[in-house]
Amino acid sequence: MKRAKRTLVKNFGSMGNFFAMIILVAVTVIFINTYVLSKRNLLDDGSDTNLRTDEGLYNSNGTGNSIDLQQQITRSPVPDAGCEIKEKCSDKYVPYKVISGDGLDKFPMICFNNKLLLHKNSKGVQVGRGLNFIAINSTTLEVKYNETFDTYLEESFFLRVLKLKLSDSDIIIMASFDEMTSGLKEASVSLLEQYGSQLIKKVKYRDSFVMIGQKGLARGKAIESHSRKGNRDYGAAAEISGCTKFPLGQITPFTLPPVEIYKEGKISVGSSIENCGLPHTCKENEFPVHVYTGKDNNDEPKICVDGKYVISKGVNDGGRGLNIVVVSNGKEVIRTGHFDTWNDDSTNLEIFLENLEENVIIIVVTFDEASKKLSQHSKNLFFDLGSATIQNLKYRDVWVLVGQKGIQGFSPYEEISYAGTGFSYASPIDKRMCVPQTLKGLKIRPDPIPYRNDKRRDFCSRYDGYGDFCSDANIDKHLIAVPLLNKTLEDNPIYSTPVLIIAGISHDALRMCLETILMQPGINNENVIVAIDEKFAESHELISLFGFKSEKISNSSSYMEHYEKALKKVWEIHSNKDKVVVIEEDLLLSPDFLYTLALLSETFRKDETIGAIQMWNPNSYDIINGSIELIYRVDQFYGLGYLLRRSFYEKNMKDSFKECCSKRVWDKWKFPNTSSFLMPDISRTFRRPLHGNRNNSEYIETLFNQKRRTNLNPFPPLSNIDTLRKDKYEATLINAISSATLLKSLEKCDTINNYMHNLIQNQNISNTFKYIYEQKSLNDVRSLIPVLPCFGLFSVEPLGLYHDILRFSSNTYNFYLVGSQSPIHKSISKST
Numbered sequence: 116m117k118r119a120k121r122t123l124v125k126n127f128g129s130m131g132n133f134f135a136m137i138i139l140v141a142v143t144v145i146f147i148n149t150y151v152l153s154k155r156n157l158l159d160d161g162s163d164t165n166l167r168t169d170e171g172l173y174n175s176n177g178t179g180n181s182i183d184l185q186q187q188i189t190r191s192p193v194p195d196a197g198c199e200i201k202e203k204c205s206d207k208y209v210p211y212k213v214i215s216g217d218g219l220d221k222f223p224m225i226c227f228n229n230k231l232l233l234h235k236n237s238k239g240v241q242v243g244r245g246l247n248f249i250a251i252n253s254t255t256l257e258v259k260y261n262e263t264f265d266t267y268l269e270e271s272f273f274l275r276v277l278k279l280k281l282s283d284s285d286i287i288i289m290a291s292f293d294e295m296t297s298g299l300k301e302a303s304v305s306l307l308e309q310y311g312s313q314l315i316k317k318v319k320y321r322d323s324f325v326m327i328g329q330k331g332l333a334r335g336k337a338i339e340s341h342s343r344k345g346n347r348d349y350g351a352a353a354e355i356s357g358c359t360k361f362p363l364g365q366i367t368p369f370t371l372p373p374v375e376i377y378k379e380g381k382i383s384v385g386s387s388i389e390n391c392g393l394p395h396t397c398k399e400n401e402f403p404v405h406v407y408t409g410k411d412n413n414d415e416p417k418i419c420v421d422g423k424y425v426i427s428k429g430v431n432d433g434g435r436g437l438n439i440v441v442v443s444n445g446k447e448v449i450r451t452g453h454f455d456t457w458n459d460d461s462t463n464l465e466i467f468l469e470n471l472e473e474n475v476i477i478i479v480v481t482f483d484e485a486s487k488k489l490s491q492h493s494k495n496l497f498f499d500l501g502s503a504t505i506q507n508l509k510y511r512d513v514w515v516l517v518g519q520k521g522i523q524g525f526s527p528y529e530e531i532s533y534a535g536t537g538f539s540y541a542s543p544i545d546k547r548m549c550v551p552q553t554l555k556g557l558k559i560r561p562d563p564i565p566y567r568n569d570k571r572r573d574f575c576s577r578y579d580g581y582g583d584f585c586s587d588a589n590i591d592k593h594l595i596a597v598p599l600l601n602k603t604l605e606d607n608p609i610y611s612t613p614v615l616i617i618a619g620i621s622h623d624a625l626r627m628c629l630e631t632i633l634m635q636p637g638i639n640n641e642n643v644i645v646a647i648d649e650k651f652a653e654s655h656e657l658i659s660l661f662g663f664k665s666e667k668i669s670n671s672s673s674y675m676e677h678y679e680k681a682l683k684k685v686w687e688i689h690s691n692k693d694k695v696v697v698i699e700e701d702l703l704l705s706p707d708f709l710y711t712l713a714l715l716s717e718t719f720r721k722d723e724t725i726g727a728i729q730m731w732n733p734n735s736y737d738i739i740n741g742s743i744e745l746i747y748r749v750d751q752f753y754g755l756g757y758l759l760r761r762s763f764y765e766k767n768m769k770d771s772f773k774e775c776c777s778k779r780v781w782d783k784w785k786f787p788n789t790s791s792f793l794m795p796d797i798s799r800t801f802r803r804p805l806h807g808n809r810n811n812s813e814y815i816e817t818l819f820n821q822k823r824r825t826n827l828n829p830f831p832p833l834s835n836i837d838t839l840r841k842d843k844y845e846a847t848l849i850n851a852i853s854s855a856t857l858l859k860s861l862e863k864c865d866t867i868n869n870y871m872h873n874l875i876q877n878q879n880i881s882n883t884f885k886y887i888y889e890q891k892s893l894n895d896v897r898s899l900i901p902v903l904p905c906f907g908l909f910s911v912e913p914l915g916l917y918h919d920i921l922r923f924s925s926n927t928y929n930f931y932l933v934g935s936q937s938p939i940h941k942s943i944s945k946s947t
Contacts, residue, residue: 126354132728156562178839186194188256190228198226199233204358209256211359215323215342217352223247223290223325230708233290244293246273251286251328252359259285265297269708271492273299274464277306286368286553291324291353298784302460302488311337311363319343323350328364336364356521361598375453376467382451383431385424392419397549402446404550406480410530410543416482420448426480435483437464442476449475453755461490468496469522476550479516486510501526501556512543517550524556533567535587567591571660578653580623584630589886594661601710601830608720609713610637612694612758615685616645616663617678619700623654624803629661631704638709644688646681675698675779679772686761693761694719696861698800699780702756705730705799706829712758714833715793722840726763726790730799731755733914735925737822738907742924745796748844748917752792754780756800763790772905781818793839794915796924801825813909845939848920852931853943855885864905871905875928883929890936893919901933906930 124295188206197212204210212226222242225233232249235242241866248646260280264273281287287310296318307315311332315684318324321344321430328337340353356841381787390396391405405419415428416438425440425448426433436455454464471477477500486508500518503525508514509830517528528548532541568591575585583589599605614632618625625645632638640662646656649667667685670675678699684697696712698704708730715728731753735741767786804820838847861868875884888899896913899921904910906925913921919934933940 150716157781174712186360188228191230194229195226195231197224198231199230200356200358202358208358208360210357211288211338212356213288213290213325213327213354215290215325215340215353216349217323218349219293221352223292225249225288225290227288228253232258232261232288242292245291245295245298247290247292248273248276249288250276250281252282253284253286256286266303267294267297269298269491270303270463271301271461271490274303274460274490275304275308275465277330278369278371278460278462279329282541283368284362285330286361287326287328287330289324289326289850291322293349294321295324296320296322298491300460300488306335309369309776311335312339313337314339314341317341317344321349323353325353325355325765325785327355327359327363329361329366331366331368332362332364333367338363338498358443372459377431377451379447379449382425382448385427386432387423389422391422391547393547393549395439398551400553401549401551402442403547405515405547406478406515406517406544408480408515408541408544409544411484411540412483414543416480418478418480420447420478423448425451426453436481436485437489439467439483440478441471442478443472444474444476446552455492456485456489457487459610460488461493464493465490465496468493468500471500473521474553475520476552476554477516477520479514480549481508481512481514484511485514486512491802501554502529504531507531507533509567509569509572511538511540513544515544515546516549517554517713519554522554522556524558526554526836527557528554533591539744567807568593574656574660576657578622581626582623584623584626594633596633596638596640596662599638604637604710604713607713607716608694609696609709609758610639610718611642612696613685613692614638614643614696614698615681616698617642617674617700618645618647618651618654618679619674620648620651621701622651624656624701625654626657628698628700628702628704629658629663631708632663632698633661634706634710636706637713639802644685646677646684648677675777679776682764682768682772686764694758695761696756696758697754698756699754701803703801703825704756705801705826706832707826708756708799710830711795711799711833714836715758715839718836718839719793723760723762724789724791724841725760725793726767726786727752727757727759728793729753729755729757730795731757731802732794732796732798733818734908735796735798735824736907736909737824737922739925741796741824742927743795743797743826743828743831745924746833746835746839747794747796747915747922748791748839748841749794749915750791750917751914752780752786752790753785753794753914754784755802757792777860781815791917795826797824797826799826811841817911818909845918846920848917848931848939849943851883851929852885852920852933852939855883855929855931856881858886860885861886861902861905863901864903866904867907868905872926876926882927883931885931885933887933887940889936890919890934893936893938895936896934899934902932906932 187208200210200212209228214224216223221237223233229363231237233240233242233247233357236611240261241263243265246339247259248262248264251257252259260276266273268832283424304315310328310330311334312328313335318341323342326337326339338355338359340355342350342353344350391403393403396405402421405417407417409416416426416433417424417425418438418440420440425431431451432453434453434455435457438453440448441450452467454581456464477781489508497516500520501522502516502518505514508531511534512531514531515529516526518526528550530544530546532544534541575581575590592662599610616628643663643666644667645658648667648671649669655665655738668684669678671680683855687696712728719725719728729752733753775786801823803820838844899913903913915921918939918941919937921932923930
């Protein structure tokens with residue numbers, strides 16, 4: 116013994132060191148046996164250990180923590196066709212393979228324990244849009260439920276299965292197809308998290324999703340995969356496969372909120388009031404009822420039946436959501452129910468309504484907020500009970516119904532009151548009535564349902580700065596295109612021409628522009644494309660309110676860069692069209708904008724020397740008081756609402772936009788001298804005034820911010836359409852100028868020359884006048900500029916010239932300011 120002790124001290128230094136080494140070796144052996152070898156065995160069994168979020172498998176549980184089943188799992192040694200997986204699973208593991216749909220052509224598939232449970236060719240199994248769902252008993256691994264839920268439309272039946280049809284630890288397997296999210300609301304999403312899902316909240320429109328979970332499983336313990344839609348029409352197929360044990364993690368039993376339903380013998384009675392406050396006694400086959408919705412959340416709901424309040428604050432749990440009283444055919448209250456459909460899903464409400472006895476009367480009163488989680492199925496059940504307006508119930512609206520199981524038609528005892536914008540409450544409903552034991556349904560709705568524009572309300576609740584568009588007076592107005600009133604124009608090509616709106620950064624300016632477009636008789640929403648910067652999500656939502664198409668354009672450094680991209684895009688979209696209507700930012704259209712273009716469309720078609728019809732006239736000032744009947748040819752292009760010919764675009768703009776058109780139109784777009792354009796004497800578009808620091812601000816202030824005139828007549832007569840083609844127009848000019856009364860030399864003016872105008876008005880010889888200004892060469896307008904203010908024209912430079920002739924109308928008189936070097940003036944001189 117002593118010899119052994121000396122040996123240990125010699126080799127280990129002391130007996131304490133020896134025992135420390137023994138302990139260290141023991142710990143090492145335990146670690147290797149417990150963790151390293153067991154991990155290797157699990158991997159040999161093919162268990163899932165991967166963690167990939169969003170685009171692959173998510174299972175933070177890991178099968179290393181799984182609990183072994185008490186017995187070996189039995190299954191067919193050969194998997195069904197399509198169920199093959201790479202891993203080889205031991206007898207204690209379950210093989211699985213779940214694949215979602217991919218678009219509309221590739222269908223989902225579910226394999227479990229080597230069995231093909233769901234496939235498009237499976238007998239007795241229907242694959243469909245939404246969630247394809249299988250529930251499995253976790254003990255026997257037998258299928259107990261197989262169904263497809265169209266959660267694109269509704270979640271009610273899916274929600275009911277998750278809550279009530281399954282037992283704790285039951286296994287669910289899901290695979291999406293087509294679109295699964297539109298009808299999948301917060302209630303189902305939250306419940307799926309109690310089946311272990313962590314990715315379900317990330318699934319968006321047309322994404323793909325697969326999942327294996329268990330009832331009572333902690334969030335993040337499910338096996339699931341999510342494939343985003345991205346730029347595709349549909350998300351790529353999501354897939355999970357491998358071997359796993361059950362349970363996937365610790366199972367926590369479900370706890371559901373109590374159902375607040377009271378039956379005969381347990382129904383409380385509050386205060387009593389004779390005849391429920393009615394001034395008279397009801398007939399023998401009637402009973403008195405008082406319903407009150409409360410004015411806000413600090414008030415209370417009330418339902419009085421036959422002189423007794425059975426719903427109120429503190430009585431039968433009256434409160435937020437839906438308060439219901441069921442009255443037997445013998446006028447006795449047999450049941451009350453309270454369903455907080457703001458906080459809880461509608462499952463219990465649906466069951467309550469589905470189990471009503473025949474012929475019972477149901478009295479329903481909302482309080483505070485009842486719409487948030489009110490399911491479509493619940494609304495359908497209320498419809499069957501006689502409701503005509505339940506489909507319209509939205510945030511903080513209030514609603515009352517006296518209906519009956521088995522009623523034919525609509526109940527005459529129903530009312531809805533709509534809430535205002537923001538968080539305001541609706542005006543309360545406070546009604547007392549005598550209700551017959553048998554309701555006589557109305558075959559038509561008792562009153563026209565007030566229209567409610569919920570999409571517009573939602574938009575206005577999230578965005579500011581839209582003025583009266585979101586006011587209480589306008590928020591429910593429907594945004595409907597005006598039909599074509601003049602049937603003789605039905606085949607006019609203008610009404611099938613694409614309309615391109617090139618939006619700027621002002622959302623409210625875009626809104627006002629869209630309103631004036633919608634007011635154009637004959638506008639086709641399908642033809643309207645609004646080009647917006649790809650970053651402007653708010654603009655996209657605004658455009659959808661009007662029913663127009665939005666086209667996202669890649670981000671640009673300037674409006675004109677955006678302009679160029681938008682023009683290219685519209686021609687790409689409408690490759691077979693030979694013209695397009697272009698509307699720039701900050702424009703409002705006159706009511707005859709499309710109508711005037713329609714009247715001019717035949718001239719435009721026949722005369723290819725006309726590159727565009729521009730609907731804005733720089734000289735259309737209120738003080739001039741021009742004519743709505745006249746259209747002119749001009750050499751200059753000002754944009755601001757125009758019809759553009761494709762051939763002109765391709766020849767002069769497509770490949771040379773930066774050279775011709777990189778600046779705003781008022782900074783002069785330059786095209787070859789062979790180009791001509793049509794322009795009305797009075798503008799058909801209004802360009803909103805420009806403000807702020809800008810280059811050439813005096814020029815812009817004078818051009819846009821003086822009081823302008825825009826036509827408001829929806830159907831103006833155009834008196835000179837037949838003279839607008841090039842040859843006829845120039846011949847008409849020659850005749851008109853030749854016979855016009857000459858205005859002799861004019862002095863420079865700072866403002867309109869009232870003396871000259873008085874002389875013109877006091878004479879009765881002529882209504883057409885000309886003034887010849889001196890030129891040293893063609894395009895020399897120096898001597899014209901000083902007299903422009905005499906007529907109230909744009910004073911900085913002459914705009915609207917045609918071969919150096921400025922033509923306009925003022926107070927029923929026609930004026931021609933003619934350059935001495937104009938080719939038309941020279942031809943007149945030669946002929947005389």
